[in-house]
Amino acid sequence: MAPFEPAALPELLPLFYRRLFPHGPYGRWLGYGGVVKNYFQLREFSFTLRDDIYVRFQSFSSPQELERELQKLNPYKIDIGAVYSHRPQEKELVFDIDMTDYDDVRMCCSSADICSKCWTLMTIAVRIIDRALVEDLGVRHRLWVYSGRRGVHCWVCDDVVRKWSPALRAAAVEYLTLVKGGAETVKKVNLSEPIHPFIRRSVGVVEKYFEAYALVGQDILGSPESWEKVLALVPEEHREVLQDEFPKKRDSMQRWELLKGRMERTRRQGTAGKSAPCYADWEIMLQFCFPRLDINVSKGLGHLLKSPFSVHPKTGRISVPLDLQRLEQFDPFAVPTISSLCEELDAAGDDAEQEEGGELEPKRRARGRRAWRPTCGSLSSLWRRWNVHGEESCGGGVTCKETSEASLPPTALFLLRGHCWPQASWCLGTRRLQPNPSAPLNPFPPFGPFLHKKH
Ligand SMILES: [Zn+2]
Structure with a gap:
């Protein structure tokens, strides 16, 4: 992948907004199909321009006007704000999960x-x-996006949720928060019976990753120094025994088995046992792995969040949607940067010119005729056309006939798939555009053309 150099942004951004940014589906997403009048027009956009010049409270009469403005200003970053009338009234419920909040674990x-x-x-x-x-x-429409650097964002787009008050939003975040206390708090998760089903189910999710992530990857019980940090979360009556036993065990896995076994025994014995039921193993799993949400981002309607598909100005990476069916395979380091995209675009341009020269076999030339260039003029116009067909394609299994996917730069294809929810897949390198009939129906939020489909 072409290395990204922040200094190259002034040169790359015009190309990005002219030929790569998915203006069409983006405008359709934020317009919510025009069901509510002026929903797009009353939306706040904010731009970060060169030299950190920050412009808030921008609004546009149409997606086309936004497109023109993006191409004129070439912002380093786009943020999306609330939908206004006079005061902020509506907005997606958003979550911002940032890796820096996990520094203590x-x-x-x-x-x-x-x-x-x-x-x-x-x-x-x-x-x-x-x-x-x-x-x-009971939410249905979620759009999960890689932030472009060190975290993920979630846009909850349900009609009802967009009308939620700040108090309701805060209540939702409160419900989804288990890890409490700042840097000075040692024990940030405290469980007692009865255990809420949300906690039980969350522990069930963490369990699937805990061994590979925490015990092997992070080796949290690998040395006396690291296990002391974990044992600080265990009640005193169990801590001393474990401190004595841990050095005799071989690795983190064995030590965890010991700790977990001990806690499970207290729970099996219930009140009849010597000690009270103890959930220290669950508390440790949650403290080390449970998501840490920023309540301020979710609560306030006036708070901005970086827009999907915009460039991260520090890394050059594009905020691409996440495919939840392939989440475990997602590699943030494989996400295209604006540099790699522009380079591919140039290379694809060269190929097209070569094909026009007539030196390749007829089949490939026929494919070249359907190529995004010169047939469509630019990749962004192809995107617009493709999505019209893509809608049928994903709804009824009709394949887009206009697009020769082989003629597209692979990364553009990969971004295209970001639009083609739910069936099209996130996967670099494979070349399949047809909907996958065996994929479960719409596990993802509606985005772009799928917004008004019945599920
Ligand atoms: Zn790391």
Whole structure:
């Protein structure tokens, strides 16, 4: 992948907004199909321009006007705000999960750094929050997006939820919060019976990742120094025994088995046992892995959140939607940067010119005729056309005939798939555009053309 150089942004952004940014589906998403009058027009956008010039409270009469403005200003960053009349009235319920909030429980990285080891925390966060949103809060339309650097965002787009008051939003975040207390609090999760089903189910999610992530990857019981940090979360009556036994065990896995076994015994014995039922193993799992939400981002309607598909100005990576069916395979380091996209665009342009030269076999030339260039003029116009067909394609299994996917740069294809929910898949390198009939129906939020489909 072409390395990203922030200094190159002034040169790359015009190309990005002219030929790569999915203006069509983006406008359709934010217009919610025009069902509510002026929903798009009353939306706040905010731009970060060159030299950190920050412009808030921008609004546009149409997606086309926004497109023109984006192409004129070439913002380094786009944020999306509330839908206004006079005061902020409506907005998606949003969640911002940032890896920096996990610094006290990450052994591998700190602050803005992430690696494939700690990225599992984001996977767990999406799994826990998404399950709760659907099963506990009855939400249907969620759009999960990679932030472009070290976290994930969730846009809850349900009609009813967009009208929620700040108090309701705060209540939802409160419901979804288990890890409490700042840097000075040692024990941030405290459980007592009866255990709420949300906690039980969340522990069920964490359990699937805990061994590989915490015991092997982070090795949280690997040395006396690290296990002391864990044992600080265990009640005193159990701590001393474990402190004596831990050095005799071989690795984190064995030590965890010991700790877990002991806690499970207290729960099996119930009140008849010597000691009270203890959930220290669950508390440890949750303190180390449970998602940490920023309540201020979710609560206030006036709060901005970085827009899907915009470029992260520090890393150059695009905020791409996450496919929840392939979440475990998502690799933040494989997400295209604005540099790699523009490079591919150039390369694809060269190919098209070569094909026009007539030196390739007829089949490939026929494919070239259907290529995004010169047939469609630009990739963004292809995107617009493709989505019209893509809608049929995903709804009724009709394949887009206008688009020769082989003629598209692979990464553009990959971004296209971001629009083609729910069946099209997030996967770099495979070349399949047809809907997958075996995929479960619409596990994802409606986005772009799928917004008004019945599920
Ligand atoms: Zn890491």
